[in-house]
Amino acid sequence: xxxxxxxxxxxxxxxxxxxxxxxxxxxxxxxxxxxxxxxxxxxxxxxxxxxxxxxxxxxxxxxxxxxxxxxxxxxxxxxxxxxxxxxxxxxxxxxxxxxxxxxxxxxxxxxxxxxxxxxxxxxxxxxxxxxxxxxxxxxxxxxxxxxxxxxxxxxxxxxxxxxxxxxxxxxxxxxxxxxxxxxxxxxxxxxxxxxxxxxxxxxxxxxxxxxxxxxxxxxxxxxxxxxxxxxxxxxxxxxxxxxxxxxxxxxxxxxxxxxxxxxxxxxxxxxxxxxxxxxxxxxxxxxxxxxxxxxxxxxxxxxxxxxxxxxxxxxxxxxxxxxxxxxxxxxxxxxxxxxxxxxxxxxxxxxxxxxxxxxxxxxxxxxxxxxxxxxxxxxxxxxxxxxxxxxxxxxxxxxxxxxxxxxxx
Amino acid sequence: xxxxxxxxxxxxxxxxxxxxxxxxxxxxxxxxxxxxxxxxxxxxxxxxxxxxxxxxxxxxxxxxxxxxxxxxxxxxxxxxxxxxxxxxxxxxxxxxxxxxxxxxxxxxxxxxxxxxxxxxxxxxxxxxxxxxxxxxxxxxxxxxxxxxxxxxxxxxxxxxxxxxxxxxxxxxxxxxxxxxxxxxxxxxxxxxxxxxxxxxxxxxxxxxxxxxxxxxxxxxxxxxxxxxxxxxxx
Numbered sequence: 001x002x003x004x005x006x007x008x009x010x011x012x013x014x015x016x017x018x019x020x021x022x023x024x025x026x027x028x029x030x031x032x033x034x035x036x037x038x039x040x041x042x043x044x045x046x047x048x049x050x051x052x053x054x055x056x057x058x059x060x061x062x063x064x065x066x067x068x069x070x071x072x073x074x075x076x077x078x079x080x081x082x083x084x085x086x087x088x089x090x091x092x093x094x095x096x097x098x099x100x101x102x103x104x105x106x107x108x109x110x111x112x113x114x115x116x117x118x119x120x121x122x123x124x125x126x127x128x129x130x131x132x133x134x135x136x137x138x139x140x141x142x143x144x145x146x147x148x149x150x151x152x153x154x155x156x157x158x159x160x161x162x163x164x165x166x167x168x169x170x171x172x173x174x175x176x177x178x179x180x181x182x183x184x185x186x187x188x189x190x191x192x193x194x195x196x197x198x199x200x201x202x203x204x205x206x207x208x209x210x211x212x213x214x215x216x217x218x219x220x221x222x223x224x225x226x227x228x229x230x231x232x233x234x235x236x237x238x239x240x241x242x243x244x245x246x247x248x249x250x251x252x253x254x255x256x257x258x259x260x261x262x263x264x265x266x267x268x269x270x271x272x273x274x275x276x277x278x279x280x281x282x283x284x285x286x287x288x289x290x291x292x293x294x295x296x297x298x299x300x301x302x303x304x305x306x307x308x309x310x311x312x313x314x315x316x317x318x319x320x321x322x323x324x325x326x327x328x329x330x331x332x333x334x335x336x337x338x339x340x341x342x343x344x345x346x347x348x349x350x351x352x353x354x355x356x357x358x359x360x361x362x363x364x365x366x367x368x369x370x371x372x373x374x375x376x377x378x379x380x381x382x383x384x385x386x387x388x389x390x391x392x393x394x395x396x397x398x399x400x401x402x403x404x405x406x407x408x409x
Numbered sequence: 410x411x412x413x414x415x416x417x418x419x420x421x422x423x424x425x426x427x428x429x430x431x432x433x434x435x436x437x438x439x440x441x442x443x444x445x446x447x448x449x450x451x452x453x454x455x456x457x458x459x460x461x462x463x464x465x466x467x468x469x470x471x472x473x474x475x476x477x478x479x480x481x482x483x484x485x486x487x488x489x490x491x492x493x494x495x496x497x498x499x500x501x502x503x504x505x506x507x508x509x510x511x512x513x514x515x516x517x518x519x520x521x522x523x524x525x526x527x528x529x530x531x532x533x534x535x536x537x538x539x540x541x542x543x544x545x546x547x548x549x550x551x552x553x554x555x556x557x558x559x560x561x562x563x564x565x566x567x568x569x570x571x572x573x574x575x576x577x578x579x580x581x582x583x584x585x586x587x588x589x590x591x592x593x594x595x596x597x598x599x600x601x602x603x604x605x606x607x608x609x610x611x612x613x614x615x616x617x618x619x620x621x622x623x624x625x626x627x628x629x630x631x632x633x634x635x636x637x638x639x640x641x642x643x
Contacts, residue, residue, distance in 0.1 A: 002522055010521075013510075017509045316507060319505045321490060321493075323493070323519045323522060323566075324493050324522035325490060326487045326490040326522075401467075402466045406466070406505070
C-alpha cells in the first residue's frame, strides 16, 4: 500500500506541473476565506467597540427614559412634557422601595449655545445632581463638582467636559472663568476627566449644571418637574438585575400602568450590550453569509478543475492502475490534490485576511477583530471544501477501467 | 517445468449496445516459466483483448486463467491491481512514462504502489536502469530521452518488481530499426537470465525472434498459420 508521504508527494508534483491553473483555482478559495474573515472580523470589531462604549457609561448603570405612553395625552398634555418627573427620581432614591439602588441622578438636557470670553460653541447642557458623578462613574479633573447645597440654592455654576473646555478656552484653566449658556451666565467650577476614547467624544463634550438651576433658567419644558432621563447605579454587578426589577416595579406602580402600557423604558448596561450585540450579530451573519457565497463558488471552481484534471490525465490514471494502483489509492490521490488546493488557498486567504485587517483598521477607522478560533475554523472549512469538491472527481478517476484509460490518446 | 501461465477455454464477449462482439472464442494457452512467447495477429484478431486478459487488466467472460498458480479469472479490481503490481511487468508501445517524473522516479513507480521503502526503491531502480544500460540517464525526464531510451526505461520499470511475467504489447511499434534491435536484444538477454516474456506484435520479423510463436486469428489461437496468409485473408 502506498504511504501518505508518497501520496502527498505525488499530489504536490501533479499540482506543481500545472502551476498556473492550481494558483487560479486556489484564488477562488483564497478570496472567499479572506472575505469571510474580514466581514466577520469587521462585525466583531464593531461589536467590541459598541460594547466598549456602553461599558464606559458606568458599570452598574441603569437608565430610565420616557417613552410614548399608549394612554395618549392622559399623563402629559404637551409633547415637550416628559413622562418622568423629579418625584419619580425621589421615589427611586428611597431604599425602602428600591433596596438595591445605590444612587439616583435625574437629568434634564437641552442643546445650548455657549459663549466664553474667547469664542462660541454648541454643546449639550445637562441639569443634574451631585450623584451624577457616582452613577456615571466620572471624575473631575480640575476644580470640583457642584454640591447638594448648590443644587438647593439653584447656584449658577457649571462643570464642563474636557473637550468643551478645550474648545472654549485655548489658554489658561477654565475653572473660575464664566461662560454664557443660552444667554445665562454661569461660573465654571470644574472640568471633567476625559473618557479617553476617541469614539466616545460626546461624553467629553457636555456642560453640567444643577438641575434646579436648569429648571428655572434653561429648561424649554413647560413643566419644571419633568426630567429627560433618570440614571441609577446598582449596589454591585450581582444585584443589578434585582435593582432593575425593583425600579421597574416601583415605576409601574406609581405611574399606575402595566408593563404593556408602560410610559417609560428601563434599561441596564447588560440589556444595551445585548441589544447592540444582537444587531451587530445579525449584520455580521448577513455580511459573512454573502462572503460565504464566494467561498462556495471557489469550492465549485476546485471541483471543476479537478474534473478537468481527471479527464486530462486518463492515460496517467490508466498507467498507474496497470502498475498496481488500486481504485482506493487513485481516489486518495485526487482527494489529497483537491484538499491541498483547499488548504493552501485557505492559508493564503488567512494571510490576506490578516493583511487586509491591518490595512483596513487605519483606513476605515474601524477595528477589525480576527480571532484565532475563527481563523482555525476558516482553515478547516477550506480543507473541507477542497475535500468535498474532490469527492466526485476522485470517484470518477477511481472508477476508470485501466484498459479504457490506457487506450485513450 | 511449472506452468507460469495457464489459460483454458478463455472467452471474452463485449456488448456494445445491441451488438455482441466475441473477441476471444476459447483460448487455450500454456506458457512455461522461462519461456519467451510471441503472439502475432492482425488488428481485429483479438490480440489486444488477449493481452489485456494476460495482463490482468480485464477478466475473461468464461474460462479459467491461472497466473503463477493463482486463479485470476474472477478477481475484484483491487485484487487484480495487486496481482499486476507483484506478478506482471508491462512494456507498452507508447512507453507510457510519466512526463513529469525523472527516469529514476518512473522506474520507482510500481514499487511506490507496492509500499517498498524509499531507500530500497531507489537502490533497486538504479540497478534496473543499470541493467538496461541507462545508468547515466537516471535524472533525465522522458522528453530528454530518445524513443529507444524511453522504451529501455519502461523495460527497467517492468523488471524492477521482479515479476513472474514480462508482458510487452507491441514494444517495438514506435521504434526505428536500430532501437528495435536493441530492445529485442535486451529481451533475449532477460530471457536467458530466466525471465518469462510474452510479447504481442504484428511484425513478423519481431515475432520470429521469440522462442515460440503463436498466431491469433478471429479470436482463436492457431499454432501454424503463417502471418502472410492471415493478413491476406482479412
